[in-house]
Amino acid sequence: MEALKSESMSRVAVDYVEGILQPKPTCDTWDQIWSFQARPDDLLISTYPKAGTTWTQEIVDLIQNGGDVNQSQRAPTHERFPFIEWIIPSLGSGLEQANAMASPRMLKTHLPFHLLPPSFLEENCKMIYVARNPKDNMVSYYHFHRMNRNLPAPGTWEEYFESFLAGKVCWGSWYDHVKGWWQAKDQHRILYLFYEDMKENPKHEIQKLAEFIGKSLDDKVLDKIVDHTSFSVMKQNPMANYTSIPNEYMNQLISPFMRKGFQCFLLAIILKELSNISYSLGNFFSIEKKNKIDNEGFWEKNNLRNHR
Numbered sequence: 001m002e003a004l005k006s007e008s009m010s011r012v013a014v015d016y017v018e019g020i021l022q023p024k025p026t027c028d029t030w031d032q033i034w035s036f037q038a039r040p041d042d043l044l045i046s047t048y049p050k051a052g053t054t055w056t057q058e059i060v061d062l063i064q065n066g067g068d069v070n071q072s073q074r075a076p077t078h079e080r081f082p083f084i085e086w087i088i089p090s091l092g093s094g095l096e097q098a099n100a101m102a103s104p105r106m107l108k109t110h111l112p113f114h115l116l117p118p119s120f121l122e123e124n125c126k127m128i129y130v131a132r133n134p135k136d137n138m139v140s141y142y143h144f145h146r147m148n149r150n151l152p153a154p155g156t157w158e159e160y161f162e163s164f165l166a167g168k169v170c171w172g173s174w175y176d177h178v179k180g181w182w183q184a185k186d187q188h189r190i191l192y193l194f195y196e197d198m199k200e201n202p203k204h205e206i207q208k209l210a211e212f213i214g215k216s217l218d219d220k221v222l223d224k225i226v227d228h229t230s231f232s233v234m235k236q237n238p239m240a241n242y243t244s245i246p247n248e249y250m251n252q253l254i255s256p257f258m259r260k261g262f263q264c265f266l267l268a269i270i271l272k273e274l275s276n277i278s279y280s281l282g283n284f285f286s287i288e289k290k291n292k293i294d295n296e297g298f299w300e301k302n303n304l305r306n307h308r
Contacts, residue, residue, distance in 0.1 A: 012150045020115060020172040023150060025087035033085050033095060038119040041104040043213065044127045045081065048177045049110050049170070050140040051132035052195040056209075057081045058229050060106060060128065063210045067221035069228055081108040084117070088150055110171045113180040121188060126212065129185070131178040132195035138164050138174070145169075202226050 013024040026033065038044075045060060047053045057077050065071040074080070082098035084107055098107055109116065120127065141164070145154035151170055154160040160169075167173030185192045191212040198205045203226050210217045217225075227233065 010149070011153050014152050014170065018115060020112060021168060021170050022085070023087070023170065026085050029087060029093070029095065034115075034117055036084055036095060036098070036117040036119060038117065038123045038125050039103050039105065040123045040125065042107055042120070042123070042125045043104065044107045044109060044120060044125055045130075046109050046111065046116075046127060046181065047130045048132070048137060048174050050144050051137055052130045052198065053108065053110075055198070055229060055231075055234065056128065056130050056193075057106070057108065058234060059206055059209060059225060060213070062225045062228060063206070063213055063215050063217065064106065066215070067217065067224045067228075069224070072228070081106050083108045083110075085109060085111055112172055112177045113184045124189060127188065127190045128193065128209065128212070129181045129190055130193045130195055130198070131181075134174050136195075141169070202229070 014021055015024050015027040016022065017027055017030050022030075043060065043064075045053065045056055047056070054077055057080070058072065061072050061080055062069070072080075078094075079097070082101060082105070083094035084098055086094040094108075098105060138161070142154055142157065142160050145151050145160070155163070163169050164174065167176065171177065181190065182192060184190060191209065193205060193208070203222050206222055206225055206229075207217070210222075
């Protein structure tokens with residue numbers, strides 16, 4: 001009953017910033033966001049929404065603290081990593097949080113590269129970008145819309161599918177987002193990672209992150225970080241699973257913030273959502289839908305993952 005009540009609650013209004021759909025509070029404060037002053041020792045994590053952001057944040061926090069798990073329990077993820085363009089009027093502003101934070105700061109954004117505040121480039125900040133395959137990303141983002149009333153209601157799966165492909169969702173086109181950051185990676189200090197690589201060989205990718213950040217970690221610490229940032233551990237970690245956010249904003253009775261954590265489309269698992277009815281992934285991606293994604297050039301393996 002509480003889940004149904006939450007789904008019917010009012011949603012945040014949206015508008016556009018240079019053609020990119022954004023929550024209205026972000027649009028209303030865009031001038032301040034654009035003029036945000038980065039610092040040379042800032043570390044920025046960027047992803048398209050639901051592409052492994054929280055996972056990467058937890059890994060980076062542990063790297064910065066030498067694998068000290070107690071340090072990572074000092075505060076929820078959203079307090080450790082201010083989300084620079086995000087504003088929930090009754091909960092606070094990521095921009096204000098970042099401005100009040102002492103250096104060195106760890107920050108988060110979902111902004112496409114062309115909307116990134118220019119001071120990050122002017123200060124030559126280190127930036128980490130994570131890309132996830134569009135099919136899994138789309139499903140995860142759909143369920144995130146369902147449970148997060150600070151985003152527009154997604155409508156039916158059929159409606160959302162078309163909106164996602166058209167880029168008419170918050171933070172815009174998945175394709176433009178991953179491609180924009182990819183094209184920028186050789187001109188700036190950007191480490192470009194893939195969610196699928198992180199799942200396949202987390203220790204290797206964590207080592208890559210540590211080297212980029214400038215930390216030397218031994219095997220024991222690396223193994224500790226791998227274990228602490230596994231999906232099963234993070235799903236139960238109240239400092240990472242967003243259970244600290246009240247249900248009136250993120251209702252995890254509708255869909256948990258951390259749902260599956262692996263390549264559900266590729267593994268063809270069974271999703272259990274929506275009134276406890278089981279849906280195979282075929283119900284989400286018919287042959288027609290799968291072909292539509294593939295034919296429109298999504299993921300562009302020849303230009304992205306195969307050239308990493």
